[in-house]
Amino acid sequence: MKHLRPFLLLACLLAGATAARAQITVNIASKDRFHLLHEPVIVTVMVTNQTGHEVTLSDTQQFQWFAFRITLDNDRAIAPRDVHYHLNPLTVKSGETVKRSVDLNQLYELGEIGTYRIVANIYYDGLDKFYNSKPTHIEVGEGRVIWRKVAGVPEGQPNAGQLRTFSLLQYQHGEVNTLYVRVQDNEDGGIFCTFPTGRLLDTIAPQAEFDSGNNLYILQLVGNRSYMLTKVTCNGQFAGQSSYSAPKSRPTFRKTADGGLQLVGGVRDEPVAPENPDTSPAPKLSDRPVGLPIGSPK
Secondary structure (H helix, E strand, O other): OOOHHHHHHHHHHHHHHHHHHOOEEEEEEEOOOEEEOOOOOEEEEEEEEOOOOOEEEOOOOOOOOEEEEEEOOOOOEOOEOOOOOOOOOEEEOOOOEEEEEEEHHHHEOOOOOEEEEEEEEEEEOOOOEEEEOOOEEEEEEOOEEEEEEEEEOOOOOOOOOOEEEEEEEEEEEOOEEEEEEEEEEOOOOOEEEEEEEEEOOOOOOOEEEEOOOOOEEEEEEEEOOEEEEEEEOOOOOEEEEEEEEOOOOOOEEEEOOOOOEEEEOOEEEEEOOOOOOOOOOOOOOOOOOOOOOEOOOO
């Protein structure tokens, strides 16, 4: 029996160390591995409280409770756009898992092509300790420009008189060839939006036309006699998407007498949601980030 005591003591110490390491568990997941340059990079951070009691995560004078460590191919650390950001405290009940989704492109300078290594860091002041997730990786690449035009913002609109560069890009999103739209400031290159509009078929080029307000309409074939119509405002805001079927011929745009656009040769189906569900305008890359975690406990 005496010979067993050292082993029992060692087992207790190992169990205690494991429990200490597992007091707060952090995981991170990315919806997609491949991203077009400047498009939203959405990751979800999951924090599980295994301390046995309620904890409150809050900033201190030295540390922020919610952060990421992001490095590029050469292990170069990517700095946040705002190193002095502040978050409200978050209380997590015992046994609860809290999920938060963020757009890393709003928070960090992900403006280079390459492979990014991302680790979520959660600091708990009660134990003066950081808890880190296992890393996840994303690949950021640039697409091939298949259409590009410059248009001005009309009078009566915000930013009237400024010029915008509208681009359609082809990007291989995993195994699917995807069409993206990007709107930039023509002067300083600031990005107003970059988002996918849907599948792109190699055999049929998309159509793109401006209406009298310089809103861009994009029509693309996405399936057998099935088309997607996307509208983007002159200031780079998503303004709706609808699906059309064309049983007899390929639909085309026609200018109306008042400067609007009419789609001829297609029958509208029920409206569909965009692939990028966030319909709010993305900030220019020169803007400061607008908050950090978004979402609610689940």
